[in-house]
């Protein structure tokens with residue numbers, strides 16, 4: 001049975017009718033509740049988490065969580081852009097960010113958080129933006145607690161929800177309780193996998209076959225009914241960072257970093273940020289490696305990649321098609337693909353089928369804008385490299401055969 005947010009979380013309905021804080025209805029919870037991962041992720045949520053989630057949603061959009069009152073979580077992870085950014089995110093005092101804010105939708109299922117996986121849990125993660133000087137800029141936990149305690153609504157709400165006075169831990173508990181409600185597996189693709197053959201059009205079906213076949217996408221953007229998020233949760237170098245930085249020279253300069261320094265380096269020291277997973281492990285194979293992101297709702301989370309450097313899905317496909325950007329640490333699975341223009345269109349049609357119903361109205365204009373931009377400019381496009389007429393972008397593996405879309409839906 002498909003559950004709605006209200007059926008699953010009756011407390012949210014109560015909060016909405018009490019009118020206390022004019023809360024928005026939380027996103028609908030559809031088939032995600034049926035995955036084994038959901039029970040696992042919610043096991044961490046703790047008792048009273050419904051009321052905490054409502055409070056967390058209030059905090060999520062409140063700019064008073066930042067030192068100068070200018071930035072909320074929502075200011076960088078835009079609710080209406082599937083909780084990702086639009087390329088214009090900035091921290092307090094207009095600080096530029098050297099990494100792009102990923103979507104928070106389904107983020108509770110991430111094996112690690114951040115592009116370099118430097119922390120494991122949502123709780124550890126949330127400390128980062130609150131205390132990082134280029135994000136929300138709070139000088140200390142106590143400074144944030146003091147500011148929020150001045151707000152009558154919070155002075156009243158925290159004891160009601162957590163049974164004690166407002167504390168830093170409980171701010172985090174509320175925020176993460178809300179993040180654990182940002183889930184959904186309600187895209188056309190999910191209906192297709194569940195057996196509705198009409199949920200995808202012919203182009204998207206061909207795209208799904210290419211995704212599994214000659215596109216070689218599934219190897220990293222792994223999908224299975226038990227792990228339906230299109231990520232292997234691992235780290236790979238696609239040459240995105242290598243476009244601007246001499247990774248080898250940077251890696252030699254790196255000194256071991258303490259956790260707080262690591263968090264700062266990841267966001268404010270541009271060249272260090274580009275070292276990716278290496279910042280965490282100091283293992284040379286991890287230089288310029290970044291976490292495989294989920295592809296859910298990807299049609300509306302442009303710009304793409306850890307640094308937001310690719311503007312459209314066409315740029316992403318062009319980058320893969322030519323075999324990435326060569327560098328000494330390029331992942332072995334990245335090689336030229338030789339895809340035709342119509343195959344690129346099919347892959348993009350498939351990616352668009354991963355948009356959750358709750359976002360589809362917002363996705364359409366955003367996607368249309370991307371398509372227009374790609375018609376004007378395709379800076380990554382290099383058909384000669386993609387087809388092997390020029391350069392050596394690898395032909396190591398025999399091309400897998402595209403499986404018939406008809407057999408792919410049936411698990």
Ligand code: HEC
Nearest residue numbers: 072073076090091099100101102113114115116129135266
């Ligand atoms: C100034 C912009 C900004 C603000 C404000 C901000 N974030 Fe982020 N967030 C980012 C960026 C950039 C990253 C990626 C950083 C990295 O990978 O090093 C990120 C990463 C994350 C991640 C990891 C997701 C993943 O897939 O790995 C989570 C979860 C998250 N933020 C939650 C929050 C919460 C909760 C708040 C509010 C307390 C918040 N963020 C405030 C910019 C921001």
Ligand code: HEC
Nearest residue numbers: 215216217220236240290291292293304305306320331333
């Ligand atoms: C070797 C592993 C690997 C393969 C193969 C791969 N990807 Fe990726 N993908 C990644 C990683 C890692 C990133 C993030 C890289 C970065 O930011 O530096 C990424 C990023 C993306 C993004 C951007 C998402 C975002 O939110 O910014 C899209 C879209 C994408 N991949 C689609 C595809 C498609 C389509 C294919 C097949 C043609 C594919 N990927 C093949 C690992 C892979």
